[in-house]
Amino acid sequence: MYQFNETINRLNTNAVQTEMLPLIYGRRDLMPFWIADMDIKTPEKVTQAIADRLTHGVFGYTNWKNDNFYTPIRHWFKTRFNTNVLKQDLSYAPSVLFTITEAIRLLTNEGDGVILNTPAYHNFIQLIQGNHRMIVENELFYDGYEYTMDFVQFEYLCQMPQNKVFLLCNPHNPTGKVFSEQEILKIIEICKKYDVYIISDEIHMDFVRRGQHVTLAQFMHEYDHMLVTTCLGKSFNISGIPHAYFITKDKFMSETINTKVMSVYGLAAVNLVALTVIKTAYLECADWLDELNAHIDNNMTIVEDYIADHLSDCLFFQKPDATFLAWIDFAKSGFNEIEVQDALQNVGKIATGIGNTFELSASTHFRFNVACSEEKLLEGLERIQRSFDYLKAQQEERAEI
Ligand SMILES: Cc1ncc(COP(=O)(O)O)c(C=O)c1O
Structure with a gap:
């Protein structure tokens, strides 16, 4: 059994997932779920093989x-x-x-x-x-x-x-x-x-x-x-x-x-x-990859269930057959991409893949990387929920005026 639930701190490793936040999102304090790499350590056998090679000098x-x-x-x-x-x-x-x-x-x-x-x-x-x-x-x-x-x-x-x-x-x-x-x-x-x-x-x-x-x-x-x-x-x-x-x-x-x-x-x-x-x-390392896929599949199920339980009025998501990327549809929320991204970034403080960078026209999606620990994933989902709760509260406030 391999361990994929370790929450990994990538600060001070020059990771693009955090270093590029100010440039892309205009602020540094966002939890990164945008770029397509994993918060998961490479197999130990690979790390060991690299270490062995490095000792040659x-x-x-x-x-x-x-x-x-x-x-x-x-x-x-x-x-x-x-x-x-x-x-x-x-x-x-x-x-x-x-x-x-x-x-x-x-x-x-x-x-x-x-x-x-x-x-x-x-x-x-x-x-x-x-x-x-x-x-x-x-x-x-x-x-x-x-x-x-x-x-x-x-x-x-x-x-x-x-x-x-x-x-x-x-x-x-x-x-x-x-x-x-x-x-x-x-x-x-x-x-x-x-x-x-x-x-x-x-x-x-x-x-x-x-x-x-x-x-x-x-x-x-x-x-x-x-x-x-x-x-x-x-x-x-x-x-x-x-x-x-x-x-x-x-x-x-x-x-x-x-x-x-x-x-x-x-x-x-x-x-x-x-x-x-x-x-x-x-x-x-084929067995490592098989276990990793089981972990990712489980994370995709967590996202699907969380959305069904807490966000079904705003989001649609069905587990994809492949990749560690969740392409989440917010069309039914009625909010546009600018509103959604503004809430995700400034309320939820979360960096997701911005839909319109993947499309040639306006987007109703954001991309959410699930290749991380369950702990990080759940925090990300809570942040998404906070963002949509805020949008809905704002909408209600406007309706009352
Ligand atoms: C479909 C696809 N192709 C290529 C790349 C990048 O590959 P490379 O870094 O080898 O150029 C990515 C990275 O996210 C990707 O998703």
């Missing part, structure tokens, strides 16, 4: 093109996702977002379209716009049970010659949607028909609790124009140890990215601590 240039990199990743994909990944299809990369950015830059020109399911991870929006490409929106619809993709519109968008890339996020941040095998096959079929390149960000792949993660890597033989990118940042809470990897059969893509990492960006150095983590975590 020499941290020079390091090579990833060997079995210390290939074997653990191939083992993970085989045992977790029943997928054979070939060595020659695997590459190391500095980060997931770096890989996505580079692939988009290689595949498109300025002004071209990148198809994106919305709501979307906010950095996708920023990097597409920052590289002067167009976001082409394919909105996910909540049908009262799950988020679904509009395939008629998707095919229509894929037909347009300026839309050259589909950036898939599976499992999906922020909704927690897990794309089924049927959906994946349909995506591949449509993209192949119109030669739209698929970039599949699978960084949340290890947090699928209902259903099964279907990696695009399983279908590489069906279509050459696909790239899967992921890392251990989320799974083992090591986002401060930057690294990523990608899988593709497209030799032009992998060779160009690999060459550019060095010759255009000068990023020759590989993160040797990350290589140590990949080996230990993927070969020895």
